[in-house]
Amino acid sequence: MAYSSKVMDHYENPKNVGSMDKNDPSVGTGLVGAPSCGDVMKLQLKIKDGVIEDAKFKTFGCGSAIASSSLVTEWVKGKTIEEAQKIRNVEIAKHLSLPPVKIHCSVLAEDAIKSAILDYQKKTKESV
């Protein structure tokens, strides 16, 4: 598989790899994908006053999946929840020049953002 230089760059030097405490009420965790499909993304967002302060990821998957998750951690930082929710997979795919067969990686990254935000919102609702 010939990758774009942007994918290779994120793959070689992934940004924001790591984990945060999933029990922290200010952290939303999204876990999407399935091992049997060959990709699983875990995205964690630390949110304060509706703004994403920090983002971390861990990904099991091909180069495109790793690059897509690395990219979204960079994109969401500093954005409000509403802004982050507007990130679409087509933007991710376009930015990384993903080949058609790898589009599902960008879809998964978009799902990861939504899933992490949902988890955060559920937590805040429960604590109210």
Add this chain to the structure above:
Amino acid sequence: MVKLPIYMDYQATTPVDPEVMEVMLPYFTEKFGNAHSRSHSFGWESSDAVEVARKQIADVIKADAKEVIFTSGATESNNLALKGAAYFYKDHKKHIITVKTEHKCVLDACRHLEEDGFEVTYLPVGSDGLLDLHVLEKNIRPDTLLVSIMSVNNEIGVIQPIKEIGEICRKNGSLFHTDAAQAFGKIPLDVDLMNIDMLSISAHKIYGPKGVGALYVRKRPRVRLSPLMNGGGQERGMRSGTVPTPLIVGFGKAAEIANSRMEEDFDRIKKLADRFTSAINDQIPDVYFNGNQVHKWPGCVNVSFAYIEGESLILAIKGLAVSSGSACTSASLEPSYVLKSLGLEDELAHSSIRFGFGRFSTEEQVDYALEVIFAGVKKLRDMSPLWEMAQEGIDLRTVQWTDH
């Protein structure tokens, strides 16, 4: 310093041995005659060279030279064996047996024959990749025309019990074909001892040129085939078309070399592969070697690194030329059907890499490869949510995944 990249994909193809290259060259230029020209010395010279090669190839499998039919490679040989026999004997018998882990060209030819009204049974293999002989015995029938089972598997390297399969076929009056593309010149094969009726060979898997192969077709008792192509009736009428003399000369030389150093190559390759596998076993937890580890060609090491996706590992070990059972290296997004046939879970199939060792592999290359693999596995496991969960003691099978 080891030269990069390191070639570790010997199952896909091999480099032409310099000795092979040398004997081929004159047949491209001054000795260019058509081997089928009977009226002048150019033709005779070419024909003589082809017959020498035919004998060199036949000797490897203890066959008679007249039983070797030249083709363009193992894919054509497999097609000729399966379709040729099926169409020739179709009025008598219409059942074919093969195995789920065969090469795609055998499976695809079988699918084609099914569309043409033949009945094909695809036998399962055990979790070690080997065929259970009782399963074959239970499925073979009086109307079984042909049994086609490969000698050495291209993805996991397991060696099927060819002699025993041959016996069962002979006893039941079925023809026995074996795809020996990965076995020829690497392990001892004897067509009489093993009751093999047809055997497919590829030159480029044994340090010969690409574009040439052969099909052994037994003469006594005679196996008959309908040709796939019509033409001048070359190769005993089974394969029309001018034979590619330079390629065949190289093929013959490659076969001769493989035959003469079979034991030496085997032992050397086994030593390298053992060094490799034991280091991986010692240094990396949660690795699985796929396929039977005893009844196998040692030059094929298929290993799953749990919690890591195969294609990302290929990127991480980019100085190593390997291939993966992962879906992500193919267009289909389906993980290897061979690994799935062993009952391997999809995630382990996605995590598999095939490392190949061959005549030109060195200890220095093995040691370098190990270093790169250790570093790559560490990097990707540090990045893997599955590894993290497994370390926390979470059983990944109990997690509710979102399939996509």
